[in-house]
Amino acid sequence: MSRPEDTLPPDLHYNDTEARKYTTSSRIQNIQASMTNRALELLDLDTPSMILDIGCGSGLSGEILSSVDPSEGGPHIWVGMDISASMLDIALQRDVEGDLMLADIGQGVPFRAGSFDAAISISAIQWLCNAESSEVSSTGRLSRFFNGLYASLKRGGRAVCQFYPKNDLQRTMISGAAIKAGFGAGILEDDPGTKNAKLYLVLTVGGSANEGDSGDITGVVKGMEGVDVLDARRKHKEKGRKEMKKGSKAWINHKKAQMEAKGKVVKHSSKYTGRSRNIAF
Amino acid sequence: MKVLTLNFLTCAVKACKSSSDSFPLHPKDCELVSDELEVNSALLTNVLTRVDWKALTTTAAELGFPTLPATPPTPEELAGDEKMLKELHTLLMETQINEGKLVCGHCGHEYAVKEGIANFLLPNHLV
Numbered sequence: 447m448s449r450p451e452d453t454l455p456p457d458l459h460y461n462d463t464e465a466r467k468y469t470t471s472s473r474i475q476n477i478q479a480s481m482t483n484r485a486l487e488l489l490d491l492d493t494p495s496m497i498l499d500i501g502c503g504s505g506l507s508g509e510i511l512s513s514v515d516p517s518e519g520g521p522h523i524w525v526g527m528d529i530s531a532s533m534l535d536i537a538l539q540r541d542v543e544g545d546l547m548l549a550d551i552g553q554g555v556p557f558r559a560g561s562f563d564a565a566i567s568i569s570a571i572q573w574l575c576n577a578e579s580s581e582v583s584s585t586g587r588l589s590r591f592f593n594g595l596y597a598s599l600k601r602g603g604r605a606v607c608q609f610y611p612k613n614d615l616q617r618t619m620i621s622g623a624a625i626k627a628g629f630g631a632g633i634l635e636d637d638p639g640t641k642n643a644k645l646y647l648v649l650t651v652g653g654s655a656n657e658g659d660s661g662d663i664t665g666v667v668k669g670m671e672g673v674d675v676l677d678a679r680r681k682h683k684e685k686g687r688k689e690m691k692k693g694s695k696a697w698i699n700h701k702k703a704q705m706e707a708k709g710k711v712v713k714h715s716s717k718y719t720g721r722s723r724n725i726a727f
Numbered sequence: 728m729k730v731l732t733l734n735f736l737t738c739a740v741k742a743c744k745s746s747s748d749s750f751p752l753h754p755k756d757c758e759l760v761s762d763e764l765e766v767n768s769a770l771l772t773n774v775l776t777r778v779d780w781k782a783l784t785t786t787a788a789e790l791g792f793p794t795l796p797a798t799p800p801t802p803e804e805l806a807g808d809e810k811m812l813k814e815l816h817t818l819l820m821e822t823q824i825n826e827g828k829l830v831c832g833h834c835g836h837e838y839a840v841k842e843g844i845a846n847f848l849l850p851n852h853l854v
């Protein structure tokens with residue numbers, strides 16, 4: 447079966463007909479619901495929260511977020527971003543409670559720093575691997591998305607993205623972009639090797655109050671079966687420390703990338719970056 | 728779109744990222760609706776720690792609401808003040824922008840809101 451991602455851009459694929467077909471299929475409703483519940487389990491929220499739903503579509507996940515029982519830490523409120531006006535139109539007709547935005551996540555995530563307690567994305571982010579046009583690369587779109595997502599989450603916040611990579615290359619491309627943006631990352635695979643296999647990218651924004659607990663990805667996925675911890679930060683840092691001299695150009699650029707990943711504004715790099723200056727009196 | 732959400736949204740234009748004028752976006756020619764929702768005090772207390780009070784004061788004034796107190800209530804104050812809780816709930820959760828525009832104070836870009844849905848799609852050169 448061919449992948450819709452390879453055929454058309456998402457806003458054209460999810461037109462009125464497809465959006466209706468998608469949302470009314472009870473098979474799809476069931477699968478999306480079970481993945482949403484799995485993602486909620488991984489988010490592990492214990493208090494009513496503000497959640498970003500990335501590629502929210504017709505609100506199948508959102509409905510579940512709105513109806514989490516108080517005994518389980520809910521109900522939550524959510525803001526959904528989607529590029530398909532037809533999907534959002536169905537969400538309106540279904541009278542969902544969350545706020546909806548027509549937006550392309552490959553253009554970024556336009557919220558101020560630390561807005562959300564958590565983020566969820568079900569079956570959407572693999573679409574970012576298909577460049578919309580020749581002017582914008584998929585690498586650029588992935589990095590704008592993950593940088594924006596990283597900044598929009600509060601410290602200690604988590605994001606869980608279930609996605610369908612086309613192949614290993616896409617899987618690495620997506621998780622690599624998340625790590626580069628500063629996230630602690632792990633991948634959880636349910637039913638590996640079967641045709642029902644499901645991949646969850648579990649992301650954390652560091653800086654939880656107690657070092658080593660929920661803010662750290664290893665704590666999140668440790669002990670779960672089939673989990674692959676991708677957290678490249680530690681390795682990266684050690685390597686960096688050895689190779690980069692403090693104050694060197696490489697070091698400055700590394701720091702700048704770090705700051706940028708945190709959503710800070712940094713000075714443009716040029717050929718003069720990190721050069722020693724002649725002191726003139 | 729809820730007033731709460733507006734308190735978190737910024738202009739998506741690249742050149743506006745570093746400008747403090749790009750937040751909050753300013754409602755223009757807006758039609759408001761009110762959707763009755765059950766009060767969720769745990770949620771309100773949680774989000775209030777992250778609400779930008781100064782921006783909310785601006786937005787409330789622009790939408791024609793009565794002036795807000797100078798500082799946000801602390802969680803303790805909120806827990807003991809039923810009236811304040813209800814009023815904040817009405818403003819943040821129930822009041823929605825249904826039609827109109829959200830305007831950036833830095834670049835002037837107008838984001839259209841139709842049936843409550845804000846359109847944040849940008850031409851590529853602005854991203």
Ligand SMILES: C[S@@+](CC[C@H](N)C(=O)[O-])C[C@H]1O[C@@H](n2cnc3c(N)ncnc32)[C@H](O)[C@@H]1O
Pocket residue numbers: 456457460478500501502503504505506507527528529530533549550551552567568569570573574
């Ligand atoms: C398979 S549907 C999933 C919808 C919803 N999350 C669910 O579980 O029912 C994928 C959704 O991702 C959205 N999408 C794809 N690329 C996107 C992008 N660049 N920005 C925002 N949404 C996008 C599509 O419009 C579509 O609604």
Ligand SMILES: [Zn+2]
Pocket residue numbers: 738739740743749831832833834835836
């Ligand atoms: Zn702007």
